[in-house]
Amino acid sequence: MLKLEMRPEPSKAMSVLSPLLALAITVLIGTGLFIMLGKDPLRGLEVFFVEPVKSWYALGELAMKATPLLLIALGLAMCFRSNVWNIGAEGQFIVGAIAAGGIAMLADKETGRWIVVAILFAGVLGGMFWASIVAFLKDRANANEILVSLMLVYVAGMLLSYLVYGPWKDPQGYNFPQTITFADPTKIPRLFTGMRVNIGLLIALLMVGVFWLFLFRIYAGFQLQVGGLAPAAARYAGFSSRRALWTAMLGSGGMAGLAGALEVAGPLGQLTPHVPAGYGFAAIIVAFVGRLHPVGIVFSAVLMSMFYIGGELAQSRLGLPKSLTGVFQGLLLFTLLACDTLIAYRLRWKTAASPTAARPATAPSPVEGQA
Numbered sequence: 111m112l113k114l115e116m117r118p119e120p121s122k123a124m125s126v127l128s129p130l131l132a133l134a135i136t137v138l139i140g141t142g143l144f145i146m147l148g149k150d151p152l153r154g155l156e157v158f159f160v161e162p163v164k165s166w167y168a169l170g171e172l173a174m175k176a177t178p179l180l181l182i183a184l185g186l187a188m189c190f191r192s193n194v195w196n197i198g199a200e201g202q203f204i205v206g207a208i209a210a211g212g213i214a215m216l217a218d219k220e221t222g223r224w225i226v227v228a229i230l231f232a233g234v235l236g237g238m239f240w241a242s243i244v245a246f247l248k249d250r251a252n253a254n255e256i257l258v259s260l261m262l263v264y265v266a267g268m269l270l271s272y273l274v275y276g277p278w279k280d281p282q283g284y285n286f287p288q289t290i291t292f293a294d295p296t297k298i299p300r301l302f303t304g305m306r307v308n309i310g311l312l313i314a315l316l317m318v319g320v321f322w323l324f325l326f327r328i329y330a331g332f333q334l335q336v337g338g339l340a341p342a343a344a345r346y347a348g349f350s351s352r353r354a355l356w357t358a359m360l361g362s363g364g365m366a367g368l369a370g371a372l373e374v375a376g377p378l379g380q381l382t383p384h385v386p387a388g389y390g391f392a393a394i395i396v397a398f399v400g401r402l403h404p405v406g407i408v409f410s411a412v413l414m415s416m417f418y419i420g421g422e423l424a425q426s427r428l429g430l431p432k433s434l435t436g437v438f439q440g441l442l443l444f445t446l447l448a449c450d451t452l453i454a455y456r457l458r459w460k461t462a463a464s465p466t467a468a469r470p471a472t473a474p475s476p477v478e479g480q481a
Contacts, residue, residue, distance in 0.1 A: 114455040124453045129399050129406075132446040133413070139441055149428055157427060158420030158438070168419075170305035174377060175415035177307075178203070178369035180314045182393035183411060184321045185365030187402040191325065193338035194358040198244065198259025199366040200390025201266035202237040206367025207374045208270055209236025211289060211381040214296040214374070215278070221295045229296060230371050237367020238360045240266060245359035249352055255359075267386055274381055289381040298376040310372035315408075317365070322404040334358065366390060388436075392418075395443045414439065 137155065144154035162172045182199050189196040210233035217225045240262060247253035274287045283290075298308040325331040337344040337354040344351065369389065374381055396414050400407030421435025 111460055113458050113460050114451070115458045117454060117456055120453050121456070124449075125401065128449040128453060129401070129410070129446060131452075132399075132442060132449045135445040135449070136438065136441045139445075140438060143437070147430065149430065154424065154428065154430075157423045159416060161423050162416045162419040167305060170302065170307040171419060172412065172415050173307045173311050175418050176411040177310045177314045178373055178387075178389045179393050179396050179414050180407060180411040181310075181317060181369040181372075182366045182390055183396040183400065183407045184314075184317055184404060185362030186393055186397045187400070187404070187407060188321065188325065188334065189358040189362045190397060191338050191402055192334045192354045192358040193341070194355055194362075195256045196241065196244065196259050196359060196362045197256050197394070198240075198261075198263045198390070199362065199393055200386060200388065201259070201263035202240045202363040202366035203370040203373075203390045204263075204266040204270050204386055205240040206233035206237035206370030207381065207385050208266075208273065208370075209233055209239075209367065210371030211278075211292075211374050214292040215289060217293045217296045219293050219295070221293060223295055225296055226298060226375070229375050230368060233367045233369075233371020234364045235367065237363040237365070237370065239363070240367070241359045241363025242356075245356050248359075249355060263390070270381065270385060271383055274383055278381065280380075287383055291380050292375065296375055297379065298372060306377055308372070308376050310376060313368070313372070318404045318408060325404070330357070392439055395439055395446075399442065399446055413442075417442075 137159075140158070141151040141155065144151040162168050182203065186196060186199055210229045213225070213229045213232045241259075243262060244255050244259045247258050248255045271287070274289060278289045280286070280288055280290045298310060300306065300308045301311065323331075325335065333344070333349045334354050334357060336347070337349055337351055341351065344354075370385070373387075373389075374385060378385065392414055396407060396410045399410035399413070417435050417438045421432050421438070424430040424434050425432045
């Protein structure tokens with residue numbers, strides 16, 4: 111029979127191979143899912159894994175989807191490495207979008223392009239403010255950051271709904287819950303003509319380098335990670351757990367807010383109730399699939415954006431529900447958790463002992479001994 115046997119030390123090879131194995135199992139299960147839904151599995155896999163990369167325009171859309179996932183996941187990776195469990199990046203994304211949208215609505219056609227910097231800065235501050243609520247309650251009242259950050263997501267969503275249904279509603283919008291369309295000077299500059307991908311991609315790639323330097327080459331990042339891996343050692347070394355908490359939460363909130371600003375001032379161009387796209391929750395999967403490493407997160411963000419685009423294409427071309435995106439995301443997360451078991455354990459084939467062999471030998475009787 112197969113049994114799990116603890117390894118003498120964690121396997122570095124399986125740490126790298128586990129996400130690839132999880133992806134392979136996800137594809138296998140997805141194939142079975144397409145068959146059960148009565149669809150051609152090869153066509154279904156093509157929609158998810160080939161269509162998003164088959165043309166330059168498709169690659170641009172893939173990069174546009176990957177940008178917010180990459181930014182948010184970088185901030186979450188810093189939190190998780192410091193043992194701060196920020197589950198509310200979606201709320202910080204929404205508040206960052208609200209703050210950026212508020213600045214964008216102040217502009218008109220005569221406003222200079224400098225307004226783009228102010229919009230992005232407002233988004234960062236909005237996300238940091240929302241994350242600071244979690245940090246404050248954790249610091250002063252020892253409130254559970256998982257629950258607080260998650261509940262604040264719904265508060266942020268209601269705040270957005272109040273604004274677009276109320277004071278920020280476009281009076282010329284035919285009663286639709288949306289703000290005015292932002293003026294042209296507020297739009298995030300695009301990288302290529304005819305494609306929607308903008309300079310947010312360059313900002314995200316720049317932040318990959320910044321976070322890599324901070325986590326692995328700067329003393330403050332070392333302190334942050336020691337506090338997460340070994341709190342007792344951090345206290346003994348004199349590292350401040352409060353500083354680690356505030357640094358992780360503000361950094362994570364700022365990245366989520368920046369992603370929200372890039373989204374509303376980029377492809378959306380206005381605030382609507384549909385700003386929350388689930389990026390904040392999907393980025394949790396992106397961070398763990400990327401092994402909480404900035405470079406690994408780049409690849410996992412691309413993979414997750416393929417799931418987003420594949421879900422949209424499956425809805426329009428195959429008549430499947432868009433919720434299939436969430437199914438693939440969930441499959442990837444759970445298969446990754448299962449495959450991660452192989453980092454600390456290994457499978458061993460053990461043959462069950464036969465009853466005869468297992469029976470202990472009996473001592474000779476006294477009579478036999480005398481004979």
